Each structure stands twice: as structure tokens, then as C-alpha cells.
Amino acid sequence: MTATDVSSQPAPSARHRFAGHVVWITGAASGMGRRHAERFAAEGAYVGVIDIDADAAQMVADGIRATGARVRAVAADVSDADTLDRAAAQLHAEFGPATVVVANAGVVPGVLATVEDTDPTDWRRVLRVNLTGAFLTARTALPQLREAGGGSLVLVSSAAGLFGFAGYASYVAAKHGVIGLMRSLANEVAGDNIRVNALCPGTTDTPILDREAQALGVSRDALMSAQAHAHLIPRLIEPDEMSDALLWLCSPEAEMVTGVALPVDAGALVKRSLN
Numbered sequence: 001m002t003a004t005d006v007s008s009q010p011a012p013s014a015r016h017r018f019a020g021h022v023v024w025i026t027g028a029a030s031g032m033g034r035r036h037a038e039r040f041a042a043e044g045a046y047v048g049v050i051d052i053d054a055d056a057a058q059m060v061a062d063g064i065r066a067t068g069a070r071v072r073a074v075a076a077d078v079s080d081a082d083t084l085d086r087a088a089a090q091l092h093a094e095f096g097p098a099t100v101v102v103a104n105a106g107v108v109p110g111v112l113a114t115v116e117d118t119d120p121t122d123w124r125r126v127l128r129v130n131l132t133g134a135f136l137t138a139r140t141a142l143p144q145l146r147e148a149g150g151g152s153l154v155l156v157s158s159a160a161g162l163f164g165f166a167g168y169a170s171y172v173a174a175k176h177g178v179i180g181l182m183r184s185l186a187n188e189v190a191g192d193n194i195r196v197n198a199l200c201p202g203t204t205d206t207p208i209l210d211r212e213a214q215a216l217g218v219s220r221d222a223l224m225s226a227q228a229h230a231h232l233i234p235r236l237i238e239p240d241e242m243s244d245a246l247l248w249l250c251s252p253e254a255e256m257v258t259g260v261a262l263p264v265d266a267g268a269l270v271k272r273s274l275n
């Protein structure tokens with residue numbers, strides 16, 4: 001199965017852990033965010049598909065609506081507070097306050113470069129979307145989560161938020177920053193019954209790998225093979241496997257889990273720690 005035919009798969013869970021919940025996912029027009037949106041909808045949630053790519057977001061929403069679920073696509077740039085606030089207001093008007101928010105939108109550097117050779121414009125772009133985007137998403141979402149009486153906020157980091165890679169400093173710094181943001185936020189809003197966690201994926205089979213291969217100047221197949229070998233379980237992770245972890249993290253089953261950076265990385269961290 002490839003990343004592109006993921007959405008043709010039926011949702012594997014017949015559970016309804018999110019019936020009546022209002023779930024927003026940023027970066028939901030592609031890859032993991034898309035699958036997360038489909039999976040939350042399959043478990044009864046009203047879903048806000050938020051993405052900078054309005055047409056792709058609408059296509060994802062149309063596919064989800066065809067299953068009978070309630071969904072709305074909203075175009076927003078997570079690095080722009082005004083567009084996010086407008087998206088939040090539209091989703092509130094349609095569904096009521098958010099109860100689950102997933103700051104998933106992310107980008108990779110344009111090229112592999114040492115810190116000395118990194119173009120400051122590309123550095124700022126990577127930080128703006130991955131880190132400032134998570135901050136702005138949280139900032140926009142928190143009043144609604146509070147209005148709802150509490151909820152769950154997940155910031156998507158990466159295994160690269162937990163260790164360093166030569167040549168990828170902007171992404172690594174941004175994803176480490178996401179974990180710092182999560183840890184501060186978890187302390188700030190626990191009293192409001194809001195749990196805040198970070199999800200740290202290992203290499204997952206999504207369209208972002210095309211851009212990563214381009215940045216590294218290698219083929220997608222070569223990248224996939226190298227990344228699979230960076231895992232203890234020597235294959236790439238499927239978006240559905242990330243959704244399994246995310247939906248658990250947002251569910252009542254994880255009621256006592258907050259302030260955690262959860263690796264779903266096929267053992268990449270532990271493998272590196274042995275090297």
C-alpha cells in the first residue's frame with residue numbers, strides 16, 4: 001500500500017470514542033493529517049480539515065462527507081494568526097467549540113545543508129510553519145478547548161525532535177522546539193482540564209518523503225530504504241499506524257497522559273542510542 005491509496009482503506013476501528021467531539025487537524029489535506037481526519041470522522045467526530053492547500057483540503061472533506069460524517073474544509077496558513085482565527089471562528093459557528101486539536105502541519109527544509117550553509121530564508125520558513133505554526137494553532141484553539149470544559153491538544157513533533165541529524169538543523173530545531181512548547185503548555189492549562197502532548201513519528205510513508213528525497217538529492221526508493229534501516233523494525237510506518245497512536249492519545253483511555261513526547265518511531269531512538 002502506498003501513501004496515496006491510504007484513504008481507499010476502510011477505517012479499521014468500529015469504535016466510537018469521539019462521538020460528538022469537535023476535532024481540528026491542521027495539515028489534513030495530505031499524508032498523516034488526512035488519515036487522522038478520516039479516522040476521527042469514522043469514530044463519530046465532527047472534523048475540521050485545515051490546510052493551506054484549499055483544493056486538496058476540500059477533496060479530503062468531500063471524501064469524508066461521502067461516508068456520512070460531518071466535516072468542513074477550511075483554508076488557513078498555520079503561520080498566519082489571522083487566517084487561523086478565521087478558520088477557528090468558522091468551525092466554531094458550524095460545530096461548536098473544539099474538544100480535540102492536532103497541530104500537524106509541517107514542512108521540511110528545501111535542501112540538506114550544514115548550519116553554516118543554511119539559507120536564513122529557508123531556516124525561517126521551516127521554523128515559521130513547524131514551530132510558530134504549532135504555537136499559533138495552540139493559541140487559537142485554547143479558548144475553545146476551555147469553553148468546551150477541557151480537551152486534548154496534540155502537537156506533532158518528530159523523532160527529529162528527540163535527536164539531531166547533520167544537515168537538517170532547521171527541522172530538528174523546530175521539532176525540538178515543539179516539545180518545549182508542549183511541556184510549557186501542559187503546565188499552563190492542566191487546571192483547565194486540557195491535556196497537551198506531542199507525537200513524535202519516525203519515518204512514515206507520506207508525500208513529505210518526496211520533498212525530503214528532493215532535499216537530500218536521492219530517489220524516494222533510496223530514501224525509504226535508508227530510513228527503514230534507521231528503524232529497529234526495518235520498514236516505514238504507515239499513516240494508519242500513526243493514527244492508532246494519535247486517537248489513543250486523544251481518547252479517554254489516555255486520560256492520565258499529559259506532558260508526554262510520545263515516539264511512534266519503530267525503535268529509531270533506541271537504535272540510535274546503541275550506535
Ligand SMILES: NC(=O)c1ccc[n+]([C@@H]2O[C@H](COP(=O)([O-])OP(=O)(O)OC[C@H]3O[C@@H](n4cnc5c(N)ncnc54)[C@H](O)[C@@H]3O)[C@@H](O)[C@H]2O)c1
Binds near residue numbers: 029053157205
Ligand atoms: N512523514 C514522516 O516521515 C514524518 C516523520 C516525522 C514527523 N512528521 C511530521 O508529521 C506531520 C505531517 O507530515 P506528513 O508526512 O503527513 O506530511 P505531508 O506533506 O503529507 O502533509 C503536510 C500537510 O501540511 C500542509 N501544510 C504545509 N504548510 C502549511 C501551512 N503553512 N499551513 C497549513 N498547512 C500547511 C500541507 O499542505 C500538507 O497538506 C508534519 O508536521 C511532519 O513534520 C512526518
